[in-house]
Amino acid sequence: MTNIRVFRFDPLGAKEPDTLSADASELDTHGRNVATILSVLEKKTELREQILEWIELLVPGMEKVKTEQQKLDGRTIIKFKEEGMKAFLPANLISDGTIYALCILTAVLSRAKGQGMTIIEEPERGIHPQAIAELVSLMRANASPEHPVWVTTHSESVVRSATPDELWLVNKLEGKTELKNAGRNSVPLGNMNLDKAWLMNFFDGGLPW
Numbered sequence: 001m002t003n004i005r006v007f008r009f010d011p012l013g014a015k016e017p018d019t020l021s022a023d024a025s026e027l028d029t030h031g032r033n034v035a036t037i038l039s040v041l042e043k044k045t046e047l048r049e050q051i052l053e054w055i056e057l058l059v060p061g062m063e064k065v066k067t068e069q070q071k072l073d074g075r076t077i078i079k080f081k082e083e084g085m086k087a088f089l090p091a092n093l094i095s096d097g098t099i100y101a102l103c104i105l106t107a108v109l110s111r112a113k114g115q116g117m118t119i120i121e122e123p124e125r126g127i128h129p130q131a132i133a134e135l136v137s138l139m140r141a142n143a144s145p146e147h148p149v150w151v152t153t154h155s156e157s158v159v160r161s162a163t164p165d166e167l168w169l170v171n172k173l174e175g176k177t178e179l180k181n182a183g184r185n186s187v188p189l190g191n192m193n194l195d196k197a198w199l200m201n202f203f204d205g206g207l208p209w
Contacts, residue, residue: 003116005029009103011096011126017075027110031103035076035091037110038102039067051105054138058101058131064088065102078102097126104135108149112142117150124155136161160195167194169206180205 007029014031022036041047055065064081066088079088080098091099104123111118120139124132136158143149151158159167165183172178182194182203189197201207 001117003114004119005107005111005116006119006121007031007103007107008121009100009125011099011103014099014103015078015091015094017070017077020074022076027103027107031099031106034099034103034106035067035078037106038065038078039069039076041106041110042067047109050109051102054105054134055098055102057134058105058127059098062098095126097128100126101131101135105138108139108142112144112147115146117148119150119152121152122155123151124153124158129157132157133161140166156195156199159198160193162194164189164194167198167203169198169203171205 005026007027009031011031014034016032018033018036022033024033024036024040027034027037038051041051052065055062061083062080063083065078067076067078069076078091080091080094081088100123104120107118107120123135123139127135132155139149139151153159163183164185165181167182169180169182170177171180180203182198185203187202189202192202197203198206
């Protein structure tokens with residue numbers, strides 16, 4: 001197992017302008033060079049269009065997102081344009097949830113064509129439940145045997161958007177961490193949502209006690 005990246009995004013750090021020395025090869029585990037990585041992705045038409053389409057879908061009223069290199073100090077910033085506004089807004093005036101979603105988009109799309117494992121911790125932070133369902137679709141569409149995408153979560157919205165085969169429950173028994181796949185559960189769920197079945201302990205695991 002190689003090229004494993006665990007992302008724990010920091011929205012406040014991700015909003016800050018990137019210096020000229022920021023890494024342009026790979027997204028930082030906390031998203032602190034997301035502006036630089038976005039500036040690289042923007043040069044590829046297909047990726048630029050994908051990012052714009054997804055951010056418009058995830059953030060109602062968002063019309064455009066782009067990067068810009070400042071003339072005075074050469075730092076790279078992210079700018080956003082919302083519906084009904086003529087001017088672009090700097091990243092520090094955008095919600096943490098929007099930046100968090102942008103970091104997830106950047107992480108998944110920048111690594112989708114390569115080999116390795118992408119792990120994202122708590123993708124639901126500050127994001128509307130319906131937008132979470134779309135983010136799960138994004139991860140599913142860009143995952144492959146060569147590039148599996150994993151998330152760690154305690155969110156009902158994330159679990160509800162998954163399929164039983166995608167859901168792995170984590171238990172600690174006698175000091176050992178064990179994984180159990182919900183798709184191998186012998187109890188038929190019928191029309192019950194996956195998150196409800198999880199919270200009702202249909203799968204005998206993944207609960208806080």
